[in-house]
Structures are given as C-alpha cells and as structure tokens.
Amino acid sequence: MLDRFVDRLPSFLVFMSLALLGYVAIDEVERPELLLAGVPSAVLFVIYLLSGRSR
Amino acid sequence: MNPPFLDLEPWHYRAFITICTGLAFVHAHRKLSPYFAATWFGAAGVMSFIWMTGTSPPESFLLPGLVIYMAAAVTKGIVETRDGVRGNHFVHVVMTGLFTGLLVLPFEAVARAMTWNLPLASPGMILGIPELGGVPSGSIAMWMVVGFLFYGTYKVLDHIGLSPALQAVVLFAATPFLARALWFVQGSF
Numbered sequence: 001m002l003d004r005f006v007d008r009l010p011s012f013l014v015f016m017s018l019a020l021l022g023y024v025a026i027d028e029v030e031r032p033e034l035l036l037a038g039v040p041s042a043v044l045f046v047i048y049l050l051s052g053r054s055r
Numbered sequence: 056m057n058p059p060f061l062d063l064e065p066w067h068y069r070a071f072i073t074i075c076t077g078l079a080f081v082h083a084h085r086k087l088s089p090y091f092a093a094t095w096f097g098a099a100g101v102m103s104f105i106w107m108t109g110t111s112p113p114e115s116f117l118l119p120g121l122v123i124y125m126a127a128a129v130t131k132g133i134v135e136t137r138d139g140v141r142g143n144h145f146v147h148v149v150m151t152g153l154f155t156g157l158l159v160l161p162f163e164a165v166a167r168a169m170t171w172n173l174p175l176a177s178p179g180m181i182l183g184i185p186e187l188g189g190v191p192s193g194s195i196a197m198w199m200v201v202g203f204l205f206y207g208t209y210k211v212l213d214h215i216g217l218s219p220a221l222q223a224v225v226l227f228a229a230t231p232f233l234a235r236a237l238w239f240v241q242g243s244f
Contacts, residue, residue, distance in 0.1 A: 003085070006082055013121075017161040018161055020161065024169060031189075038161050040187075051133050
C-alpha cells in the first residue's frame with residue numbers, strides 16, 4: 001500500500017501543484033487566465049501517466 | 056466569499072512547499088537511496104541558500120530542489136520508455152532542465168498572483184514572448200537553466216567514477232560555483 005503510494009508520488013506532486021493553481025486562479029484571485037500557467041504541467045502530467053512509469 | 060479556512064495566507068504556501076518537499080524526499084529515499092535523498096536535497100538547499108544570498112524565506116530555498124526533483128522523476132518516466140533515448144544521459148539532463156521550467160510554472164504563477172515570496176527576481180522576456188499565466192518568459196528560461204545546471208552537475212559527478220562519499224563532497228563543494236553561474240545567467244536575461 002505504502003509502496004504503491006510512493007510509486008505515484010511524482011504524479012501526485014504535479015497534480016497537487018495544478019490543484020493549488022486551480023484553486024488560487026479561480027477562487028482566490030478570480031483570474032482564470034492564470035490557468036494557462038498550468039497547461040504545460042498538465043500536458044507533462046498526461047504524457048507521464050501514459051508512459052506507464054508512474055505505476 | 057471563501058470560508059475562513061480557505062483564505063490562503065503566505066504560511067499556507069510555506070506549508071505546502073514544505074510538505075511537497077517532504078514527500079519528494081520520501082520518494083527519493085524509497086526509490087533510490089537515503090544517501091541520494093540527503094545529498095540531492097541537501098546540495099539543492101545549499102545552492103539555493105547561496106544563490107539567494109540567504110535572504111529569501113524558507114519556501115524559496117526548498118523550491119529549486121523540489122521542482123528539479125519532480126522534473127527529473129517525470130523525465131525518467133517519459134524518457135526511459137522511449138527506446139531511442141533510453142539511457143542517454145545528455146537527453147536526460149536537457150529534458151530535466153526543460154521540464155523544470157514547465158513544472159515550476161504553477162508554483163510561480165500562484166506566488167506571483169498572491170504576492171508571496173519568490174526565489175527569483177523578475178527577469179524580463181526572451182524571444183519576444185512576454186509571459187505565460189502571469190510568469191515572465193525570462194523567469195521560465197531561468198528555471199530551465201537552474202534545472203539543467205544542477206542536474207547536469209549531479210549527472211557528471213555520478214558518472215566520472217568517484218566514490219559515493221567523494222561525490223557528495225564534490226557536489227556540495229560545487230554549489231557556490233553553481234550559484235555564481237546562476238547569478239551570471241540571471242544578469243544576462
């Protein structure tokens with residue numbers, strides 16, 4: 001269980017950074033254009049998940 | 056209006072970066088070795104401390120080590136599944152530098168929007184690109200250089216045949232020179 005969590009930590013960290021950005025951009029400062037900063041990370045996140053190394 | 060517990064303050068961001076760094080340390084500890092985790096985050100912290108002349112808040116010192124580690128892990132996941140570039144250290148280092156600049160964007164955009172502390176001054180733009188999500192292009196390029204230099208140094212020391220102990224000593228000894236290189240590059244943007 002712990003090992004499976006540790007294996008997924010890099011994806012979890014990227015996801016957490018995107019979640020923080022989403023919360024701040026939409027709810028905290030209400031500037032949705034800031035979400036653009038998350039696009040490259042989101043693309044990398046998807047490529048990383050598809051590559052299968054995150055498992 | 057937000058519930059009071061969701062109004063973010065600077066210490067929330069500090070706690071967030073610290074917890075993320077702790078999780079990255081655990082990943083390095085379990086997947087590689089305790090020795091690797093200590094030298095990586097230790098050397099990155101020392102480099103950041105010297106680079107920022109010891110005047111930035113704690114989260115700024117932690118951010119380079121965290122983001123470069125995330126970039127290196129994501130690079131490994133992506134590059135090692137491609138037959139053409141598997142095991143190619145140069146590609147690894149270049150991609151890690153590139154990904155450092157991309158993965159730091161959410162952190163940097165949040166800190167700028169909330170006027171929280173940033174490890175870098177705000178460099179100008181490069182290649183005529185003004186910004187992405189509120190982050191100046193010069194800052195993105197600067198982060199790419201940070202990732203490239205730190206991971207490149209680590210890779211070189213890892214592959215020139217030094218013993219682990221000597222490798223750690225040289226890595227820590229290299230941090231003032233890395234900080235100096237970063238000041239030089241920072242000044243040229």
